[in-house]
Amino acid sequence: MKRTTALGTACIGTLAGLLASLAVPACRGEDVEFDCSSQQQAFTDAFADDGELLTDITESDSYPMAMVLSEAGIQKLLNGLVGSNVPFASKLQIGPYGLNFFPQTTPVIEIVKVPGCSSCVLFSLDFNFQLEAEDGDPAGAGIGSAVLAIPLALRQNDDGSSSLVASYDRATVKQMPISTMGFDSADQPGLQGALAILATRALQAQYPTTELLHFAPWTIGGNDVKLAARRFAIFTESKVISLGLQTNLDLPRGVAVKVGESLPKGVPMQVQMHPGLLLAMSQRMITEGVISRTYNDQGQPDPKGLYGVTLESLQANTLPGSNLLDVNFRVWRTQDGYCGYADAVTSLDLSINQSNDSIQVTPTDELRVTGGEGIGALAEDNEELIAKNKKLVDVFKKDLSEQVGITINYNEVGVEGSTILFDTQALVVEQDNIDIIIDFKVVASEDI
Numbered sequence: 001m002k003r004t005t006a007l008g009t010a011c012i013g014t015l016a017g018l019l020a021s022l023a024v025p026a027c028r029g030e031d032v033e034f035d036c037s038s039q040q041q042a043f044t045d046a047f048a049d050d051g052e053l054l055t056d057i058t059e060s061d062s063y064p065m066a067m068v069l070s071e072a073g074i075q076k077l078l079n080g081l082v083g084s085n086v087p088f089a090s091k092l093q094i095g096p097y098g099l100n101f102f103p104q105t106t107p108v109i110e111i112v113k114v115p116g117c118s119s120c121v122l123f124s125l126d127f128n129f130q131l132e133a134e135d136g137d138p139a140g141a142g143i144g145s146a147v148l149a150i151p152l153a154l155r156q157n158d159d160g161s162s163s164l165v166a167s168y169d170r171a172t173v174k175q176m177p178i179s180t181m182g183f184d185s186a187d188q189p190g191l192q193g194a195l196a197i198l199a200t201r202a203l204q205a206q207y208p209t210t211e212l213l214h215f216a217p218w219t220i221g222g223n224d225v226k227l228a229a230r231r232f233a234i235f236t237e238s239k240v241i242s243l244g245l246q247t248n249l250d251l252p253r254g255v256a257v258k259v260g261e262s263l264p265k266g267v268p269m270q271v272q273m274h275p276g277l278l279l280a281m282s283q284r285m286i287t288e289g290v291i292s293r294t295y296n297d298q299g300q301p302d303p304k305g306l307y308g309v310t311l312e313s314l315q316a317n318t319l320p321g322s323n324l325l326d327v328n329f330r331v332w333r334t335q336d337g338y339c340g341y342a343d344a345v346t347s348l349d350l351s352i353n354q355s356n357d358s359i360q361v362t363p364t365d366e367l368r369v370t371g372g373e374g375i376g377a378l379a380e381d382n383e384e385l386i387a388k389n390k391k392l393v394d395v396f397k398k399d400l401s402e403q404v405g406i407t408i409n410y411n412e413v414g415v416e417g418s419t420i421l422f423d424t425q426a427l428v429v430e431q432d433n434i435d436i437i438i439d440f441k442v443v444a445s446e447d448i
Contacts, residue, residue, distance in 0.1 A: 033340055033373045033374040033377075034338050034339060034340060034374040034375065035339065035374075036333075036334055036335055036336070036337060036338075036339040038339075039332060039333070039334050039339040039340055039341065039373075039374060040334040040335070040339070042332075042341075043308050043310070043332045043334050043341070046310045046330070046332075047283075047286070047287070047293070047310050049250075050283035050284075050286065050287055050310070050311070051249075051280065051283040051284030051285070051286060051287030051288070052249075052250040053224060053225070053248050053249060053250065053284070054248045054249070054250055055248075056226075056248060057226050057227075057228055057230065057246050057247060057248045058246055058247070058248065058251075059230070059246075060246065060253065061231070062253055062254075062255070062256035063230070063231060063244030063245060063246055063256055063257060063259065064245070064246070064247065064249075064251055064255045064256060064257065064273070064274045064276060064277040065227070065244075065245040065246075065247075065257065065271070065272065065273050065274070065277055065410075066242055066243060066244050066245060066257050066259045066271075066272040067213075067229070067242070067243045067245065067269065067270075067271055067272075067413075068240050068241070068242050068243075068259070068260075068261075068263060068269065068270040068271075068272065069240065069241045069242075069243075069268065069269055070111075070239065070240055070241075070263045070267060070268055070269070071109050071110060071111050071239055072266060072267070072268045073241075073267075073268030073269045073440075074109050074111070074121060074212075074241060075106075075107065075108070075109040076268055076440065076441070076442060077212045077213065077442065078107065078109060078123070078166065078212065079106065079107060079442075080418070080441065080442025080443075086103075086107060087123065087146070087148060087150075087168065087171065087203055087207060088101045088103060088125060088127050088146050089101060089102075089103050092199060092202045092203065092206060093202055093206070094195075094198045094199060094202050095198060096133070096134050097131055097132060097133065097134075097139065098131075098132040098136075099129050099130070099131060099132075100129060100130045100132065101127045101128075101129050102127055102128045102129065102130075103125050103126070103127050104125075104126045104127055104128055104143075105125050105126045106125070107123055107124065107125040108123075108124050108125065109121055109122070109123055110122040110124070111234060111235075111236055111239040111240065111241065112236055113236045114149045117149055117151055117172075118234065119151045119152050119153060119232070119234060120149040120150060120151050120152070120234075121149070121150055121152060121234070121241075122147060122148070122149055122150075122174075123147070123148050123149075123150050124145065124146065124147040124148075125145065125146060126143070126144070126145045127143070127144055127145065127146070128141070128142070128143050128144075129141065129142055129143070129144060129178070129180075131180070140180050140181055141180060141181075142178055142179050142180025142181065142183075143178070143179055143180075144176065144177055144178030144179065144185075145175070145176070145177060146173060146175065146176045146199070147173070147174045147175040147176075148171050148172060148173045148174060148200075148203070149171065149172045149174055150166050150167070150168065150171045151166075151167040151170045151171065152164060152165070152166060152167070152212075152232065152234070152241070153165050153167050153209075153232070154229055154230075154231070154232035154243070156228065160217055160226055160228065161214060161215055161216045161217065161228065162214075162215045162228040162229040162230070163211045163212075163213065163214050163215070164211070164212045164213040164215075164229065164232065164243065165209050165210060165211050165212060166209065166210045166212055167209050168203060168204065168207035168208065168209060168210060169204050169205075169207070169208065169209055170204065171200070171203055171204060171207070172200050173196045173197075173199045173200040173203060174196070175196065176192070176195055176196045176199050177192060178195070211415050211416060212415065213243075213413055213414075213415060214413065214414050214415050214416070215227065215228060215229045215243075215245065215412065215413060216412035216413075216414075217412065218281075218406075218407070218410065218412065219412060220281070220285070220403070220406050220407060221284065221285050221288045221290045221403075222288050224288070225247060225248065225249060225281065225284060226247060226248040227245055227246075227247050227410075227412075228245065228246060228247075229243040229244065229245050229246075230244055230245065230246040231243065231244035231246075231259075232244075233259070233260065235260040238260060238261060238262035238263075239262065240260065240261070240262060240263055242259040242260050244259055247277070249277070249280045249281065249284060250280070251276060251277065251280050252276065254276070255274045255276030255277060255280070256274060256432075257272040257273070257274050257432070257433050258272075258432075258433070259272070263437075264437070267425075267437055267439070268438070268439055268440060269437075269438040269439070269440060270435060270436065270437055270438065271410070271435075271436040271438060272433055272434070272435055272436075273408060273410075273433070273434045273436070274432060274433060274434070275314055275315050275316055275325065275429075275431075275432075275434060276314075277407070278314055278325070278404050278407055278408065278434075279311065279313060279314040279315075281403070281404075281407045282311055282314065282400055282403055282404060282407075283311055285403045286309075286311060290399070290403060291396070291399040291400055291403060292309075292395070292396070292399065293308055293309060293310075294306075294307065294308045294309075295307045295308070295309070295392045295395070295396075298391065299390075299391025299392035299393075299394070299395060300391070300395065301395065306333060306334060306335035306336055307331060307332060307333055307334075307392060308331070308332040308334055309329055309330070309331055309332070309392075309396050310329065310330045310332070311327070311328075311329050311400070312328040312329055312330055312343075313326075313327075313328040314326070314327055314328070314404075315328075315431065316429045316430055316431045316434075317347060317429070318431075322429065323349065323350045323351060323427055323428070323429045324347045324348065324349055324350070324364070324429070325347065325348045325350065325404070325429065326345055326346075326347055327345065327346045327347065327348060327397075327400065328343070328344075328345050329343075329344060329345075329346075329396070330342070330343050330344070330372075331344065331376070331392065331393070332376075333374075333375055333376075338374070338375050339374055339375060340372060340373045340374020340375035340376040340377065341372050341373055341374065341376040342369055342371075342372035342375075342376030342377075343369065343370050343371045343372050343376070344367065344368065344369045344370065344393070345366075345367075345368050345370060346363065346364065346366055346367050346393070346397055347364045347366045348361050348362065348363060348364065348397075348400070348401055348404060349361070349362045349363075349364050350408070350427055350429055350434075351427070352424050352425075352426075352427055357422060357423045357424050358405075358409050358422075358424060359405065359408050359409050359424055359427060359436065360405065361401045361402075361404045361405035361408065362401060363394075363397035363398060363400075363401050367393070408434065408436075415442075417444065417445055418442050418443065418444055418445060419442070419443055419444075419445050420440050420441075420442055421440060421441050421442075421443060422438050422439075422440050423438065423439040423440060423441075424436060424437070424438055425437045425438065425439055
């Protein structure tokens, strides 16, 4: 008996041609490897645990997917998503006076250690202001600047989604020097400190908690797969914010990405995804029937078909600089006598589609049959046979590519009233990580 691990690609086909080519009687052999009842049971056992879902999103501290934001990314979110509702870009009521602020510079976000607040980023800007008396009459004008610490938080929503929020109701004004009509608050530290306290109270009272990012579950298959951000951390040394995303797919613990690593200068966002997540999602799509598990002798999806497919693994190709994913799968014959399976490997090519700034997943013509059992063992070196019976594998590869593309192009990220337009700029496929470098801009939804 010849048996090797799965490696397969495009053209295994229906295996019906194998019977005809070899003139083998359509009857069971005495060996269990050819026995159809044994192979049917083995086929059923092979996918019994594929695409399993947990009752809820796991609380594991390893994450198959992460979203990383740099200072530039957080700044784009704060400036773009909340628009004019940025602190010190509107009016604050401080005591009996109203202060109308007019920003003179773009707010600057810094990811640095903030004493007493491990979840804070620093926000600073210069402004002009106009002072109004209680009756609304002008009471003076001046210039100033502000530095405030804004706590960021990760919120779990009742609908199963999650949100990264800026907690303005807990923000603290660290510095707020002003100068007006010959008066400079720097000359009176006590007054400047009191002004910062008053501004903090006004800020917390007048600005609500503001959503920066909203993570919705995947809209894929029957929408049973859930996804939510479960971990939020600020890494001051690498100057990034990392959000670990978790799912209700039952994944091995080793399916985890490394979080907290620095981003190239000027890059606002990176999405990290473990290839094992793509495997589990693809297996789930087979379980749901989005990708067919069984096929007829014409290579077409058929719930009563005599051929079946199991997806064995999906991993990065080992060639340096390659953005290929190797797909290891097994094609089974489980009915009508003389059964077995063949192991095969194909590849999916991941590239950036410049026309829509997304990741394109394309089946390749790469195909090798590496072994099998029963009838499948006879197919290993029969390239002519493979070339004649490629329809089943072509259909499988096409459907698999589509679902991998939907999964890896996760775009269920947004915020109420605004739309985030993604621009995928680079893609790196590694053994334990797929890195997707993204630029983005935030626009009002009505402008789309």
